[in-house]
Amino acid sequence: MLRRLAVLASILLLAALLAGCVLPEPSTYPEEMPTEVEEQPTLTTPDIVEGMFNVAFVYVGPIGDGGWTYAHNDGRLYLEENLDNVNTAYLESVPEGADAERVIRSLARKGFDLIYTTSFGYMDPTAIVAEEFPDQAFVHVSGLKKNDHNFANLFGSMESAKYLAGMVAGARAAEDGSNRVGYVAPFPIPEIVRLGNAMTMGMRRTCPECVMDVRWIFSWFDPEGEREAAVSMIDAGATVIITGADTAIPVQVAGEMGFTGVPGNSANACDAAPEACLGVPYWNWGPAYVEIAQAVMDGTFEPDDFYLGAPDNIVGFAGFMEGEVPQPAVPDWVIPEVDDVLQQMRNGEFTRFDMFTGPIHDNAGNLVVPEGESLTQSDLEGIDDELGALLGRPGCTYCMGWLAEGFVADAQVPQ
Amino acid sequence: MTGSTASGTMPSGRLRLRLEARDQPGLLTHVAVSLLLLVAALLLAGVVMMVAGGNPLDVYRSMFGAGFGSKWGLNDTLVKMVPLTLASLGVALAFRMKMWNIGAEGQLLMGALAASGIALFAVPPDMPQWLALGLMAAAGAAGGAVWGIVPGWLRAQFGVNEIISTLMLNYVALSIVQFFVYGPWGERGFGLTPMFERNTWLPRLTEFADQWSALRGLTLHLGILAVPVAIVLLTILLNRTKFGFEIAMVGDNPDAARYAGVRLRRTMIIVMALSGALAGMAGMNEVSGVVHRLLEHISPGYGYTAIIVAWLGRFNPLAVAVVAFLFGGLIVGADEIQSAGISSLLQGVILFVMVSGNLLIRYRIRLRAPEMLE
Numbered sequence: 001m002l003r004r005l006a007v008l009a010s011i012l013l014l015a016a017l018l019a020g021c022v023l024p025e026p027s028t029y030p031e032e033m034p035t036e037v038e039e040q041p042t043l044t045t046p047d048i049v050e051g052m053f054n055v056a057f058v059y060v061g062p063i064g065d066g067g068w069t070y071a072h073n074d075g076r077l078y079l080e081e082n083l084d085n086v087n088t089a090y091l092e093s094v095p096e097g098a099d100a101e102r103v104i105r106s107l108a109r110k111g112f113d114l115i116y117t118t119s120f121g122y123m124d125p126t127a128i129v130a131e132e133f134p135d136q137a138f139v140h141v142s143g144l145k146k147n148d149h150n151f152a153n154l155f156g157s158m159e160s161a162k163y164l165a166g167m168v169a170g171a172r173a174a175e176d177g178s179n180r181v182g183y184v185a186p187f188p189i190p191e192i193v194r195l196g197n198a199m200t201m202g203m204r205r206t207c208p209e210c211v212m213d214v215r216w217i218f219s220w221f222d223p224e225g226e227r228e229a230a231v232s233m234i235d236a237g238a239t240v241i242i243t244g245a246d247t248a249i250p251v252q253v254a255g256e257m258g259f260t261g262v263p264g265n266s267a268n269a270c271d272a273a274p275e276a277c278l279g280v281p282y283w284n285w286g287p288a289y290v291e292i293a294q295a296v297m298d299g300t301f302e303p304d305d306f307y308l309g310a311p312d313n314i315v316g317f318a319g320f321m322e323g324e325v326p327q328p329a330v331p332d333w334v335i336p337e338v339d340d341v342l343q344q345m346r347n348g349e350f351t352r353f354d355m356f357t358g359p360i361h362d363n364a365g366n367l368v369v370p371e372g373e374s375l376t377q378s379d380l381e382g383i384d385d386e387l388g389a390l391l392g393r394p395g396c397t398y399c400m401g402w403l404a405e406g407f408v409a410d411a412q413v414p415q
Numbered sequence: 416m417t418g419s420t421a422s423g424t425m426p427s428g429r430l431r432l433r434l435e436a437r438d439q440p441g442l443l444t445h446v447a448v449s450l451l452l453l454v455a456a457l458l459l460a461g462v463v464m465m466v467a468g469g470n471p472l473d474v475y476r477s478m479f480g481a482g483f484g485s486k487w488g489l490n491d492t493l494v495k496m497v498p499l500t501l502a503s504l505g506v507a508l509a510f511r512m513k514m515w516n517i518g519a520e521g522q523l524l525m526g527a528l529a530a531s532g533i534a535l536f537a538v539p540p541d542m543p544q545w546l547a548l549g550l551m552a553a554a555g556a557a558g559g560a561v562w563g564i565v566p567g568w569l570r571a572q573f574g575v576n577e578i579i580s581t582l583m584l585n586y587v588a589l590s591i592v593q594f595f596v597y598g599p600w601g602e603r604g605f606g607l608t609p610m611f612e613r614n615t616w617l618p619r620l621t622e623f624a625d626q627w628s629a630l631r632g633l634t635l636h637l638g639i640l641a642v643p644v645a646i647v648l649l650t651i652l653l654n655r656t657k658f659g660f661e662i663a664m665v666g667d668n669p670d671a672a673r674y675a676g677v678r679l680r681r682t683m684i685i686v687m688a689l690s691g692a693l694a695g696m697a698g699m700n701e702v703s704g705v706v707h708r709l710l711e712h713i714s715p716g717y718g719y720t721a722i723i724v725a726w727l728g729r730f731n732p733l734a735v736a737v738v739a740f741l742f743g744g745l746i747v748g749a750d751e752i753q754s755a756g757i758s759s760l761l762q763g764v765i766l767f768v769m770v771s772g773n774l775l776i777r778y779r780i781r782l783r784a785p786e787m788l789e
Contacts, residue, residue, distance in 0.1 A: 043469030045477040045751045062756070091753060097712035098705045102491055103750060105634070109487055120605055121710070132632060189605060218597065415598070 046089030048111045053297050055079065055289075056112040057090040058104060060119035061221060066272060067246040067265040068220070071283040072118045072141070074266070078286025083293055096121030101128060108133040114296050116141060116154075116289065127151060137296045141285075142191070144305070144383070144391055152303035154288060156314035157352045159198035159380070160345050161281030162242075164317040164338055165262045166202025168278045169240040171334035172260055174207040176240070182213040182233030184243040184250050186220050188414045190382025190400035192244055198355060199242055200406040206334055212407045213238050216414055221246040227253050234259060240278070248272035260329045267318045270327060277327050279319035287313055305393075307377065309352065310345035317342060352380060363407040369398050434778040445729060448776045449769070456768035460761050474752060481751040482744030490620075490633045494705065495743035497638045498523070498697035498714070500736045502721035504645050505559075505693030507730040511653065512666045512686050518566060518581025519694040520718025521588035522559040526695025527702045528592055529558025531709035534615040534702070535600060535608060544614045548637075551615060551699055559695015560688040562588060567687025571680035577687075585718065589711075596711050607710035617704035636704035641696060642736060649732040662686060694718060720746075723766055727773070 048054040057076050061069040069092065076088050089112070094103050100122050107115055108129050114137045117126045123143035130138040130151035143153045169181045181203055185192050200212045213236055215229035222245065230241045230250035234257055241261035243250040248269050251261035255276025262278050263269035270277035288308055295301040308314040319326045320342055326335055344350035356379070358369035369375065378388060378396040385395030403411050437444065461471030482492050502519045509516035530551040538547045562584060569575035593606070600608045617636040624631035653659040661682055664672040673679055697717060702709055724742055728735030749761050 043464060043467065043474050044753045045474075045481070046753065091750070094750075095712050095715055097710055097715060098701055099715060099750065101705075102494070102634070102747075105632075106481070106487070106491070106751070109632075121607070124610065124708075187605065 044089070046091055046107060046110070046112075048089075049087040052085050052087040053083075053114075053293065054112045055086060055088045055114045055116070055293055056107045056110075057088065058094050058100070058107070058115070058117045058119075058122060059090060059092040060094060060096060060121070061246065062093050063090075065221070065246055066248060066269060067263070068283075069118070070268075071266040072116075072285055075283075075285030075289045079289040079293060082286070082290050083297075086293065094122075101125035104129045105132070108136055112136065114139070114293055118142070123153075137292075137301055139292055139306075144381070144387070146303045146305060148303065150301075150303065152292070152301075152306055154292070154306040154308075156283070156288070156308040156312070157310055158281060158283070158315050159194055159352050159355065160310040161315040161317045162195045162199040163202035163355055164320065164342060164345075165242055165279060165281045166199030166204075167206045167338050167341065168330055168334060169199065169242055169262055170203035170205065170207030170210045171331045172278055172329065173203070173210050173238075173240045175331045176259070178237055178239040179207060179210045180213060180236075180238040181210060181240045181242060182215070182230065182236075182238035184226055184229045184233075184241065184245050185214050185216050186245045187218060188216055190380075193382070193400050193403070193413055194380055195244060196407070197400075197402075197404040198352075200404045201355065201360075204406045206337065210406065212411075214403075214407060214411045217245060219245065223247055223249050226250050230254060230261070231257075248277075251276055267316065270318060274327065276329065278330055279317055279327055282316050282318055284314055284316050309348070311348045313346075356380065361405040362402040363405055363409055363411055365405070368402050368404075373398075431782070433781045434774070435781050436778055437776075445734075445776055448772070449727070452769050452772040452775070453765075455772065456765040459768060460764040463760065463764060477751060478745075478748030480748075482748035486633070488744075488747065490635050491747045492740065492744040493635050493639055495747055496736075496740045497636075497642060497700050497704070498717045499720060499724060499743055500642045500739040501645060501697035501700065502694045502717050503724035503728065503735045503739050504649055504732055505563075505690040505697075506721045506725040507728065507732065507735050508649065508653075508662075508693070509563075509686055509690040510725055511730050512662045512682070514567070514570070514683060514686055514690075515578045516563065516566070516581050516687060516690050517578060517722055518562065518584050518691070518718070519697075519721045520714060520716065521581070521585035522562040522691040522694035523698040523701075523714050523718045524585075524588040524592050525562040525691075525698070526555035526559035527698030527709060527713050528588075528595060529695070530555035530699035531600070531608060531611075531702050534611040538612060538615055540612045540614060542614055544618075547615045548617060548703065551703055552696065555695045555699025556692040557695070559691040559693070559698065561691070562695070563687040563689075563691020564684055567684040570687075571683040592709070592713070593711055596709055600709065606712075608708045610708045611703070615703060616707055617700070619704075634705075636700075638700035638704040641700065645693065645696075646732045646736055653732070658682075658685075694721070723770060727769055729776075 046056055057072060059069045059072060063069055063073045076090060080086055080088050091103055094100055096119060104115065104117060104125050116139050118141045120142045123140055123145055126138050126140045127145050130147060134150055136150065138151045140153045142155050146152050173179055173181050183196050185196055196214065203210050203212060213233045215233060217225040217229050219225055226243060226245045226247055226249045230253045233241060234254065239259045241250045241254045243263055248263035251263045252273045254261040255273040260276045260278050263272065263280055265283055267280060267282040269280045318324065320338055341350060353374045356375040358373045359367060359371045360369040362368050375398055378394050379398045380400060382400035383391065383393055383396050384399055388395035401413055403413060457475065464471045464474055480488065482488050502523055506516060506519050533551045533554045537550065566577045566580035566584060569580055570577045596606045596608055602609050617638050619636045620630040620633035661672065661677045664675065665677060665679060665682055669679060701713055706713060720742065724738045725735055728738040745762065
């Protein structure tokens with residue numbers, strides 16, 4: 001009897017552990033990140049305040065991720081500070097699966113006037129709920145869909161900031177004598193390919209001999225996978241690691257091994273490893289959040305594919321913005337050129353389309369984009385004819401499925 | 416039974432705590448002890464919340480409101496209850512025979528995968544809905560059953576420990592799902608398949624809003640009917656059939672069962688197949704009734720929660736369904752609380768107290784004066 005009970009007890013303990021494992025991650029990662037989250041009541045349930053304009057945010061990760069979600073939460077705080085009579089609320093660590101639609105619908109039922117959903121996997125759930133609540137506005141970040149009355153999508157030209165990161169990384173690798181940079185790439189999707197190509201072109205601008213290694217980790221948030229990818233590329237000779245995944249771990253790892261790296265997404269990401277950090281291409285969602293909220297308040301909101309550029313201030317490169325000093329590991333000689341290109345980007349003289357203008361070769365030496373041709377927005381987003389027909393947008397000609405010259409020759413976009 | 420009392424012996428000269436087995440824990444004991452434990456868990460979690468700077472009463476009020484307090488909350492809770500109940504019933508069936516099937520998660524995933532395969536590739540858009548759904552349900556059950564039969568057969572044939580094999584197969588199933596949603600069935604590398612055609616969706620209440628306007632916006636789907644059907648069938652199977660009797664007999668004493676003529680291996684494999692089929696149906700319900708596509712995170716751990724639900728429901732089908740309903744509400748309610756870490760902590764404390772305190776159903780605590788001889 002006692003033995004049976006012991007078996008049962010151990011099974012239940014195991015089950016409880018496993019159930020615990022699949023619950024949302026507590027917001028404690030990475031530990032080194034100084035958390036400057038504002039004073040919030042510790043336990044809150046998102047709710048509207050009568051008489052105010054109510055905005056809700058759905059986050060895929062914990063605010064404390066020091067990356068993607070952290071940047072969105074910064075945008076939320078900016079919105080609260082910069083628009084009067086706005087009440088904001090959020091739900092963090094909402095899984096992209098079956099629960100997303102329920103959570104978004106529950107926020108809509110509570111009467112939020114505007115709901116931002118901030119992960120690609122929320123696209124269809126947001127679209128579905130938007131149809132059910134035609135009097136409220138929905139904005140999906142990083143997606144493709146919209147409707148004609150209350151549902152828009154929002155994204156921005158992160159490729160501009162990644163290009164600058166590539167310039168700095170190339171300079172550093174040239175200085176190191178390794179001429180080799182590594183890219184921790186989350187998924188083989190057009191966005192990640194586009195960002196990789198942008199940073200590789202930036203790298204080649206400051207270091208024509210440099211090559212870009214790449215590891216696909218098939219996750220946005222996988223601390224162990226991110227670490228392994230960084231170590232593997234350093235073992236292969238890279239001395240600078242640029243990560244497209246959520247944590248700053250690849251940069252910390254590079255730092256521990258005496259090298260440098262570029263984290264992403266949130267303006268303070270260098271704090272995780274200041275010595276090793278070269279700068280951060282980061283998101284600055286606040287102004288866009290304010291503009292859209294204002295339009296909804298005024299009744300002038302017209303859903304669209306909002307894809308903002310560097311002049312709209314939706315992205316930045318930490319260390320090189322007004323009043324900032326480049327990180328110590330950035331070679332001095334590259335700073336004026338980076339400042340210059342950043343200025344051109346802010347002035348609209350060097351857009352993402354200028355960046356992706358032919359001739360562009362791929363890493364096997366084939367000419368992908370002929371001289372004088374520029375990629376279109378559909379090319380950049382890899383929207384093929386079939387998807388384009390569905391979205392009511394033109395299909396792509398030079399679809400984003402190739403790796404630019406500068407990637408190591410055997411690098412590929414997995415199927 | 417009385418010989419196996421576990422005693423928490425204190426040094427002599429003081430009061431001693433003893434656990435004594437109850438003779439026949441009745442229904443009333445079950446209910447009373449469970450309610451008591453729930454209160455204890457809420458109190459304990461409340462203390463943690465107060466330490467964290469929140470007001471437990473407010474939190475509980477809004478949790479209850481979100482899970483049970485409105486037709487919307489009830490709707491969401493019932494939607495959650497469907498996969499939880501089906502997977503938990505599967506687990507309970509196997510546990511009745513002391514087959515420790517902790518592979519409901521993997522069986523659910525394989526059911527979802529099989530049903531999705533049918534929806535994506537075997538259902539033309541003009542196929543009648545009842546037929547499409549029937550095919551998907553059959554495929555879901557079959558997918559889960561296969562994932563139950565494998566460890567069942569390994570146990571029956573070679574004595575392979577089913578705790579290990581079912582647990583490991585969960586990870587295999589997840590990898591298979593990942594392979595398909597990122598690979599051949601994937602859409603744009605994002606770990607999800609295209610959305611299914613409308614005729615493969617389980618009808619939702621909101622679709623009948625034209626006739627009954629009160630149903631507008633309610634997402635409860637036809638899959639909820641599987642819950643009473645499964646409860647009735649399982650109750651009949653367990654209590655009214657020879658096979659059900661054999662299951663109980665094998666669970667109590669396999670040797671005696673064999674002497675009595677029960678074909679042990681056959682029984683094990685069939686039970687594991689049925690157990691897996693129920694979990695597989697849960698997976699089919701999620702893809703067809705809720706998400707309408709297959710994705711990597713199709714299950715937020717229903718298969719693991721099912722083990723706890725089955726245990727708290729004492730493997731009794733009706734009780735399991737009641738617990739699944741309450742758990743559905745708990746999950747829906749806790750999802751409303753920020754930060755997200757607090758909500759998982761809450762769920763954890765409640766689980767922990769309920770599970771560890773369950774001992775009190777079988778045993779009672781006795782305080783004893785020190786014995787003279789000591």
